[in-house]
Amino acid sequence: MLAVALAVGTLLATAACSDDGDDSASTDASAGATSSAGQGTATASPTPTPLTSAGAQTALITAGDLEDNWTQVQTAASWRNQLLIGTVDAAQFLTGKTQAADCQRLLDGLYDEDLLGPPPGPSALTGFTEGNSRLLYQVAAYQPASLDQSFDWLKSLPTACDQFNAVGSDGSTRTVQVVEASLPKSGDTRQGLTVTVAGPSGGTPVTLTIDVAVVRVGDDAITVTNGGTDGADHDSTETAVSQGTNRLKDVQEGRSPASEPSEFD
Template identity: 55%
Template sequence: MDRPSRPARVLASALATGTLLVTAACADGTGSPEAAPASPAAEQSPASPSPASPSPSSPSPWPTRALTTGGAKAALITRADLGDGWNQVNNAASWRDKLLAGKVDVASFLNGKTGSQDCQKLLDSLYSDTLLGRPVGASALTGFTNGDARLLYQVGDYGKGSLEKSLDWMKSLAQTCGHFTVTGSGGGKRTVRVVSSALPAVGDGRQGLTLTVQGTADGAPVTLVLDVAAVRAGSSGIVVTNGGPSGVDHGATETAVRQGAQRLQQVLAGKTPSPTATG
């Protein structure tokens, strides 16, 4: 897997073998509303207390301060967060899976060009580590390996509005890009399936996807299974990509999301996370 340097990489070598009362009042001639007659039940019963007003929505637990360079680095998960079997690497910024690169076949879409553009954007953004767009402020990344699986973790300031749009777009992908084909630079065909996946209830918004990419590599059939998770915390975002040709450990994805969100919350509150974040 050769990849040029860039933040956040797709995981796994192999190929892209991979969710919208009005109370009517009758007015008299003076424009004053007429009182509606009381119902018999109301006349016979003591006045009931008026229903409680809905309680205001709880404020977000996420501070709105901007992420600093030091804060972004402190918000990165560690090997201790992931547990045994995972090893941190120094070359995650250079990861690039060429098998995620290719041209989406427009003919495989009932909705034609519009649908194919979303799927092309998905693959391109995974290949270039720009799933949430490019950071407008501080950012940092780190990577871990476990056998032939790779877990790439990114955190950055992307802007609240941009993050909300990105998550809304991601929620549509399981339907828009449920199943499509891709042609690689060498003419080889790959099939890609995209489904929504559950994530821990953290942050101000989140979306998970699992991609399964099937094709061939070096003449042999190969399947890449890749978890893709994104979380918004104020104007900061987290991206986790995790998987490989031997499958994906969904538990590791959930752990990275949960632990990373805790660390980011602490950083945005002006605190220093412990080596291993705890809930």
């Protein structure tokens, strides 16, 4: 009898161990299935497609993206403002030639409308007018390292070029001020500036005020310059940045931008 009892006890213990092993294996299998299911339902971010010439055109904002009474024009590529022509006086800077070169690059970039340098990839631009103000909007593809350097330079300008003088071709002196300007949190990185140039034009003292906004989205960038002798409408600059960034992201991800903005602030 004792032998039978021991045998039964051994069988029960063996069965219990077997059951414990099955439960553990079942739990592990269930956890694995849950993990696999979770991985299977994860949504990967779309990979941006390289900007094409057609894509750059599609990414441009329209008059419908802007508030107020901006009118789109076809002559923006030829816009130039003579007040931006001048030679920076290096003698007024603590570091002389280095700071002067940064400030000269700013004036030349604003005049030539290529603050980030000539784009090596596809690009497009458009312009709008409202009274005496002009808003130029550009989209272009760049090299990543070049964009890094350009943004480092832009971020240094409110300190390096906070105020300086430039001498025009007629010998007149222009006073230039550069201050940082806020922008919506759009794109990967951004830099806003307000540049004021005061000097004579045709014998009359005038002041040109320009908003500058540059936004990076991947390896592409948006550049906005907006202003005139009547000042700069910063709200329009912010709207161009917000709506333009959305349009560029849509193009990068293979979607068609909305024909009208979803909302204005």
